[in-house]
Amino acid sequence: MTTTATERPVEQADRIDEMDFRNVMGHLPTGVVAVTGIEASSAQPVGMVVGTFASLSLDPQLVTFSVARTSSSWLKVRSGGRFSASMLAEGQxxxxxxLSRKGDDKFSDVDWHSSPDGAPRIGGAVAWIDCEFLQELDGGDHVIVIARVLRMATAPGAPLVFHKGRLGGYRDALAAA
Ligand SMILES: Cc1cc2nc3c(=O)[nH]c(=O)nc-3n(C[C@H](O)[C@H](O)[C@H](O)COP(=O)(O)O)c2cc1C
Known part of the structure; x- marks a missing residue:
């Protein structure tokens, strides 16, 4: 493996340090997606942010993301059965x-409108995917969520990017390269 003066090889055979794992994975920029729904018991908007959202299958049309087993928000979103995934825009x-903080009142400062299913779609996002929860698979300390795509919409704009622990746009990610 080639390393530069600022790089540290991460090659432990037994167990890689968790921060090293996070730091190395931080080199891969991800989109920032709000997963939001209406909690069945309270009828209140609920949600969280994921950086693990991806397309999974074209036929049938499926998406996937992983959720920490400790997440309380995901259980609330899942309770509604249908939810929306909003791809956040640069500047959001x-x-x-x-949406990524702990607690109940996550939507007081967030602009949103309802999908045809009633799930919150975040205003100003660059794309929305309305989903139906299908199943969870084991993913270590996370669960791998699989959901069916119900409908999609897009809007002009550039996406929000998470890279090396920072939020920004494509230009910021390039500048940090
Ligand atoms: C950029 C970003 C990406 C995140 N990606 C994930 C993710 O993929 N999976 C996850 O479980 N939590 C992820 N989180 C953390 C959750 O959004 C959130 O902090 C957590 O679910 C809040 O706890 P709660 O679910 O108990 O409300 C991410 C947070 C940020 C800011």
């Missing part, structure tokens, strides 16, 4: 912070 850092 505050929306990301609101």
């Amino acid at each position: 850092d505050a929306v990301c912070r609101s």
Whole structure:
């Protein structure tokens, strides 16, 4: 493996340190997606942010993301059966912070409108995917969620990017390269 002066080889045979794992994975930029629904018991909007959202299958049309087993928000979103995935736009850092904090009142400062199923779609996002929960698979300390795509929509704009522990746009990710 070639390393530069600022790089540290991460090659432990037994167990890689968790922070090393996070730091190395941080080199891969991800989109920032709000997964939001209506909790069945309270009828309140609920949600969280994931950086693990991806397409899984074209036929049938499926998407996937992974959720920490400790997440309370995912259980609330899942309870509604149907939810929306909003791909956040560059500049929506505050929306990301609101939806990724712990607690109940995540939507007080967040602009949203309802999908045809009633799930919150985040205003100003660059794309929305309305989903139906299908199943969870074991993913270590996470669960791998699989959901069916119900409908999709897009809007002009550039996506929010998470890279090396920071939120920004494509230009910021390039500048940090
Ligand atoms: C950029 C970003 C990406 C994230 N990606 C994930 C993810 O893929 N899976 C996950 O479980 N949590 C992820 N989180 C953390 C959750 O959004 C959130 O902090 C957590 O679910 C809040 O706890 P709660 O679910 O108990 O409300 C991410 C947070 C940020 C800011």
